[in-house]
Amino acid sequence: MTGRPEALFPLFADLETLEGVGPKTAKLMAQLEVEAPRDLLFSLPFAVIDRRRRDTIRGAEIPGTLTVEVTVGIHRAPRNRGGAYRVHVSDAQEEFQLVFFHARGDYLKRLLPEGAKRVVSGKLELFDGIAQMVHPDHVLPVEEAGEIPEFEPVYHLTQGVSQRVMYKAVQGALTRVPDLAEWIDPAYVAAQGWPGWAEAIRASHAPVGMDDISPDAPARARLAYDEFFAHQMTLALARRRERRARGIASAGTGALQEKVRAALPYAPTGAQTRALSEIARDMAAPERMNRLLQGDVGAGKTLVAFLALLIAVEAGGQGVMMAPTEILARQHLEALQPLAEEAGVVLELLTGRDKGRERQAKLAALARGDIQVLVGTHAVFQADVEFHDLRLAIVDEQHRFGVKQRMELAEKGVAADMLVMTATPIPRSLSLAQYGDMDVSVLDEKPPGRKPIRTAVLSTERMGEVIDHLRGAIAEGRQCYWVCPLVDESELSDLTAAEERFKHLRAVLGEGVVGLVHGQMPPDQKDAAMAGFQAGEIQILVATTVIEVGVNVPNATIMVIERAEIFGLAQLHQLRGRVGRGADESTCLLLYRPPLGEGGRRRLELLRATEDGFRISEVDLQMRGAGDLIGTAQSGVPRFRIADLERQTALMAVAQSDARALIEADPGLESDRGRAARVLLWLMRQDRAIRWISVG
Incomplete structure (x- = not known):
């Protein structure tokens, strides 16, 4: 077709x-x-508006929409311009008034001739004890009153389109x-x-x-399922197309992994072991792996990722790990270096900074296979970068890598297995919508030795106490993040908030103790400030939210978040995860400016109560809705017209397994049900999927 x-x-x-x-x-x-x-x-x-006809307005709930047959009485024109034009009417038992503003008397006399019978329908309200219907929705002769639906559906409208026009259309x-x-x-x-x-x-x-x-009405649930099913069919076709791309079977020997395990101070968690065996099984299979590794802050994704890279090396190939920024790439390198030394594996870094001879030397070593594991930014996929035998590509995701980019990697002819890591716990419904083309491994346990983070909620009126607390902590050699909000979209105020706080803290705590990082700084200054903090030369780092992404400073044990009430839940959770990475007890102080609104209060209380990122993300989804949570525009998550991602997660899960089963059994959609499913794809405007069937 x-x-x-x-x-x-x-x-x-x-x-x-x-x-x-x-x-x-x-x-x-x-x-x-x-x-x-x-x-x-x-x-x-x-x-839906109930417009069933009644005999009288007596005993009805007022205010409310009522439909009733009346006899038209006298007309009273307004005394002054712009006043109310009133028409007295009576039903079987009561009298009331129809009220019109800016009305033309001649028109109303034709519409409501005195002594005639009419059916009127509209909102009845009491004003000074008199029942009035202002601008009735319907005024019809009795024989035409069948046009008024008993139950009238109410639609979302836009300026200039009335309910009546919408209903008729x-x-x-x-x-x-x-x-x-x-x-x-x-x-x-x-x-x-x-x-x-x-x-x-x-x-x-x-x-x-x-x-x-x-949403639970049978007709609506069915239509919601249709939307989910069409979306999951598209993802299932994409997944099949990905898996059929020539994969490479990489079976590890376990020798290198064993060396790393032996050097660890404690055993991996059950979740880490389970995730690794899922990854190993996929890598050993001839199809191309396309897996998402989802773990909360501090769940130990790095170890799982590195052991997966070792499987590639054990199988005689190479592995690459990509990070979204230079800072993060360096950090991955630092985290992996000691593990690589235990395993005796050659690890290198490649970023946009590598130039000239040095870069040529690295590229040559990579092409010869001398570099076994490469860490880098997206620079590792430039045209002149050639691997000797690439088996596994790991993308550290931070939400900047949608279905589209995954497809592009596949199109590069990179037959390597693919693992995408994300530190944002995503509610199940969203991960099905966003990553339905992938298989998902979840790390839902914290490794032993991670101490809980004490979280306190304080009013900014207690700023003095907070600064005293910091003074004591610095004296003990601790370090602290102080996060200032992006107050509004204008770059200036974001800067002033952070700069004012920086000047204030420097004045009370002393020069040389406080550093500043914000989005408007040139990258090298930003890197220098971060490096100074990592090296312990700066005790307090004042920052806008640029620090939330993956920075690791084990000695930082205090996180102060100013105006915490205007941050989103997921963001607060990510920021808090920047501390609690070392051996010492850590604290997170959420400062709010009173008075605190209902939503802000709920968010801060939830954070104080739990560190479980999955629980937090579920609540975040309920409070904000799917579109806001991931910024639908760039996330590749469709906007469903009928289905409700938050409330109908279970339907989405069924749709996924159903779509996958249908595509496995009938990849060309040739069976009766397959052909019906093609029609659904057209109906739902899933043109991309239709192209994939034909090429599939």
């Missing part, structure tokens, strides 16, 4: 082919990301819903009690109560 299936043509026609939608309305709807009738079908109502789109073959496993549909696709769409646009618009 090369093009869009014919059954879907009416859904992808111009919006203007729908009744009541002209060029102007179509343009306005585009702001709601509605570009075709198909998009209207996926714009579900978020509320959706009703038009619904007449085009084709009957499509079922793409979900029929046994699963039956077990869930779900309707078919067309029926689910119709039901979702005709809710008869609040239950029908909850």
Whole structure:
């Protein structure tokens, strides 16, 4: 199937082919990301108004929307311009008023002739004891009142598009819903009690109560599953394409790993051992590994990564580890150096700083195979860098490496196995959406010897005490991070906050004790300040959030975060993880500026209560929603129109295993269900996936 299936043509026609939608309305709807009738079908109502007719307003809940048949009484025009025009009406038992502002009397006399019967529907409220309906939504002769739906769906709107226009457009789109073959496993549909696709769409646009618009309503759950399933099909096709890329089987002997293990002061955790055996199994298989190693701050990812690199070396090949920045690449080098010496392995660093002769010499050694493990920035994938026999590429992720970049690496013909590391604990639902094409290993235990970090929440009014505490700690030779917030987007205020604090601390604690790092500094100054702190020449490092990424200073035991209430949870958790890396007890002080809002209070209390990054990330997801959590724009996570990542994680997990099973069994999507699934991919605009089937 090369093009869009014919059954879907009416859904992808111009919006203007729908009744009541002209060029102007179509343009306005585009702001709601509605570009075709198909998009209207996926714009579900978020509320429902009960417009069932009653005999009288007596005994009704006021204020509330009511629909009632009335007899029209006298009209009262306003005394002054801009006043209220009132029409007295009576139902079977009560009298009330219809109120209009800026109204034309002649028009209202035609709409509501005295003595006539009309059905009115709108919001009834009490003003000074008088029941009034201001600007009713509907005023119709009794014989036309059937046009008012008993339950009216309420849609998200944009300026210039009314509920009535939206409702009519959706009703038009619904007449085009084709009957499509079922793409979900029929046994699963039956077990869930779900309707078919067309029926689910119709039901979702005709809710008869609040239950029908909850994510758990059978019709809605089914449509959410369709979105997840289409997304996971795309990832499963990508995964299959990746795995079929020629992989290399690398089986380790264990000899080098044993040397490193013997030199460790304590045994690896169960989680580390489990993750390593998953990685070893993947590397030994002929398909290309594409695995995510996810671990909280301090869970010991570095050791697992290095042992994986040793498998590549034991198998006679090379390994490479990439970090997003120069500082981090150097840090990986320092962390791995002692382990490499135990194993007797040649380890080298390659970054953008390597120039001229030195660089040539490194490249030659790499091509000969003399360098067994290379650490570097993205510079290691420049055209002139050639490996003798690359078996494993490890990417240290910090969220800058989406599906797209993983694909690009694969396209480089790098058949090496691939391991992506991330220090951000990601809630399961998001990791399924973001990394569904990968297999995931999780490090969820802390190695022995890591001491818990004491976390305290203090008001900035107690700044004096905080500085006294620091004075004592410095006297004992401790070091401290002091993080200042990016107060707003303008570069200046970020600078002033950090610079003011730097000057203040320098004034009270003395010259030479305090250093400063912020985003606006030239890179070499930044590196110099960081290096001074790492070497212990500076006791207190005042910084904006540039330090959160992976910096390791074991002697730093205090983390002060100023205006902690304006940081996100995940960010606070990452910052706190910069201390507690040495043998001494560490403290994190969260300073807030009173008064503290509800959200800020919840965040700070959660941090005080737990150090479990996975628990923190789940709460973060509930509080902020998926889009904010990962900055959807750059993360490669789709924006679902119906599905709710936070609440429907379980559905996403089923969709993943279902999609993988279907692609394993029917890679070309040729079976009946496979062909139905192709139609779903077209329906969900997953064009990339469709190209992959044809090349697959």
